[in-house]
Amino acid sequence: MLREFFSMALHHQLPIYKLASDLASLAADLSKNMPRDWKRTLGEKVLIECFDVVTLIFRANVTTGADRVQHISKLLEHIQIIELMLRLAVDKRVISTKQYARAIEITDPLGRQATGWKKHAATSPAA
Template identity: 45%
Template sequence: MALHTDTEIYKSTYDLSKLVTLLVANMPRNFKADFGAELRRRCMALVMRTYEANTSVDKAAVLQRMRMEIETVNLSLRLAVDLRLISVNQYSRAIAITDSIGKQATGWQKYSERAHAAGPSRQSGQSALESGRAAGPQAHRKAQQGYRQTHLQ
């Protein structure tokens, strides 16, 4: 499993958070405290959702929630441009990033669902540590002999 910080989706969510933080800094004071702070929180939640999906067993459910949160961010950005809190150019840059995040999350979700449907790659869900592989070849052979005795009789 790759580190979540090495994935393209993490980089995109981080870039979105950075862009939104800069956009909120230039909003009028009466919108900055409520509207802007909530928008920043939602973007940071997307960054954290990437970590959660990378470490979760049920990635598909986490990614589904992430896709819903992306739509909330999209709606907030659209409202910001309609209220003239951000420019159309700034909006287009932010939406390009959210589109990229959405496509990546959708692809990752579909992959996770297919992998989950295919089942575990190891027999009976053994981990490398349980099979002895993490301890070396002798421990692995001993663990495999124990497995054969208990499961193949």
């Protein structure tokens, strides 16, 4: 049943897509409010990583088997990179601890859903 849900649903109907979209929106807001010297270096990179996450969700949803697992693995890597960059942003006081916490409230369930999706995709007969 889970397999049918992920393979039959349009990418924008998936709960994981909603989280990724929320993360991209938050990243855009954070980037917009960053000091100029950080906006293009860190802010833009975080936003690009978020767009990559959304793209990888789409790609994973339209593929099967090993290709799906590969896209989800890349998705998990991008989520970790986003978390690392946001940690740097809070350490450098470019964003507040509250803003960082809000981002982690999104990346944590996003990563959990992606991990579950990956495990299911790896063990499904089509994999």
